[in-house]
Amino acid sequence: MPKRSPQNTQRSRKKPLATFEVRLVGPNVLPEEIPLHVVSDALSAVQDIASGRDPVEEQHVSPEKAINLLDVCRGSATYRCVARMPQEAVTNLTRFGSVLSSLDDSPEAGDTLVTALGPIEKLSTVARLVGCQVQVAITGQHRTPVFSVREDDYQRVSDRLFVTGETTIVGTVQRAGGATEMKCLLRVPGRRRLLYCGVNSQQLVRRLGQHLYEEIAAMGTAKWIHRTWRIHAFTINDFTQPRLGSVPEAIQELRSAGLSAWDEVGDPEKYIRELR
Structure with missing residues (x-):
């Protein structure tokens, strides 16, 4: 039986379906005209939201939750992405969209926004630099985005938090x-x-x-x-620079403030019970 060459194996692999797409939507927005660092900022911010990364607890997105770029299309600038944990990514993106649109006062909503402050700031900056809205849409859910970030959204959220x-x-x-x-x-x-x-x-x-x-x-x-x-x-x-004294000096100051009076109390515990 003839062996498949690595090249043939590569060709036979099916292209995976995108989990979601990130769109930079605005007049005259073309993918080839957007600086690479701006695209990188947008995609890394969405990856943080999709993975549920807490920037205080985790320095980087873990490899098993990473997002990969699958395709780039015109129609403004559309970046199709595939998640290694697609269900979790969809859940996190959808929850974030719901919280961002409502800004309710529940503790859960507050926790979600606090975790996503960095990504919101990045996406707002991207929206300002490109002159667009940054939209995220789940594959298969028509064309309606689960959330959109405008250039003033970080200010709106930060004023609230x-x-x-x-x-x-x-x-x-x-x-x-x-x-x-x-x-x-x-x-x-x-x-x-x-x-x-x-x-x-x-x-x-x-x-x-x-x-x-x-x-x-x-x-x-x-x-x-x-x-x-x-x-x-x-x-x-x-x-x-704080002035730090010695421990003996601190004890002496406490005694001078009146604590030395306890030396004259025979049974402090009994005395306190009587006061109660």
């Missing part, structure tokens, strides 16, 4: 500077990842650079996600 105010954050300076944008990286206790901070002046960046790997108390403007009170963005306006 974010709370802004002044606060102080204690952390260790890991890096300070930036060629195009003034930034500082802080390692904050209780936070898994470094906090990327904006810095409001070049002079302040230079001061921060003199305290690398030292603990500071940074005062500035924070943007919190109000459902979780997780800091989404922080801009440093000033900082100090």
Whole structure:
């Protein structure tokens, strides 16, 4: 029996069906005129939504949930994609579309939007750069998209989710500077990842650079996600270095504040029960 050559085997493989398609819909939008990095941003954002990736918990989409580009078509610019876990991808995309269109106040809806903040920001930027809407449609469900993202959608969602105010954050300076944008990286206790901070002046960046790997108390403007009170963005306006005293000094200060009076109580537990 003759063996199939690798070339013949390749030809005999059927082209898989697309799971969904990403469309950049707008006047005079052609795929060959869109910069590759813009297409990459759009497709990676949709992949994050389809995979359900939480950017805080997972740095990358796991290989088994990856999305592959299958085809590129005209008709604005249409990118047909195939998911390795198609049912999960369709479920995640559909749920996201429902939440984005309604913006209801349920905890589940809030969690979905918080997870997808990064992708929404990317897709809104793509929509602004290309002058289009970014639509995602499931294969076989007519031509109706499960969601559309316009250039102002990130602002609309962030206005709903974010709370802004002044606060102080204690952390260790890991890096300070930036060629195009003034930034500082802080390692904050209780936070898994470094906090990327904006810095409001070049002079302040230079001061921060003199305290690398030292603990500071940074005062500035924070943007919190109000459902979780997780800091989404922080801009440093000033900082100090916290003065840390010794443990014996702290104990002595507590005693001076009145705690030494307990030394005169024979049975503190009994005394507290009587007070109750």
